[in-house]
Amino acid sequence: MSSVLLTLGICFISVGFLPLARWLKCKVSKHHWRVCEIENITTVVSNRITALELVQQQTMLVNFRFNGHLHSVLVGHDDTLFSRFKQGKVCTLLVDVDNPTYVYNNAQLWHNFALVWLLAGLSLLIGSFHFS
Template identity: 60%
Template structure:
């Protein structure tokens, strides 16, 4: 029983560490990118294809300044980012210095799931230690 809990806890800890490794890899790979403050965010919907309720892939138009020029890109709808912008808080995104049309949004969703898996794995590891 304790060996099974130990193996399960190691699997949970591994599943919890994978999102953090992915986040770290993205940070290292995007190290040469530049942080730009978002000027405006506009919700974009293609109403010619289907009504708003039936649109599965909603988008938003994000405008930002990069090297003194105004750029705009269409990205997938990010509710937390959109809500932060509506509240008047400063919002940023990472922009490729060689191609300003390539952007990267920092999302903390996978880190939250990873911390839950990591906590569950540590709890199972502690439980296997106390049962032994």
């Protein structure tokens, strides 16, 4: 029983470190990205009548300034980002320096997922030593 808990704990901890490794990779390649504050978000809804299988994912039109110019891009609808913006909180996007239409959502919600996996892995490790 303790070896199973130990193995599961190690697996959970390694899964918890994956988002941290992704963050480190983004940090290393940061010279290609610039953080831009979002000026406006508008939800975009298509009112075309189509079959359910052909319905496109709901999108948002996001406006931001990059190098003094106003840019607009369509991104996938993100409820968390939209609600944070409507609450008046500062929201940012990571913008590619070479192509300002290529953006990445900088919500950093991976902190919560990484923390849950790491805590679950640590509790399984503690449980494995407790049951041995």
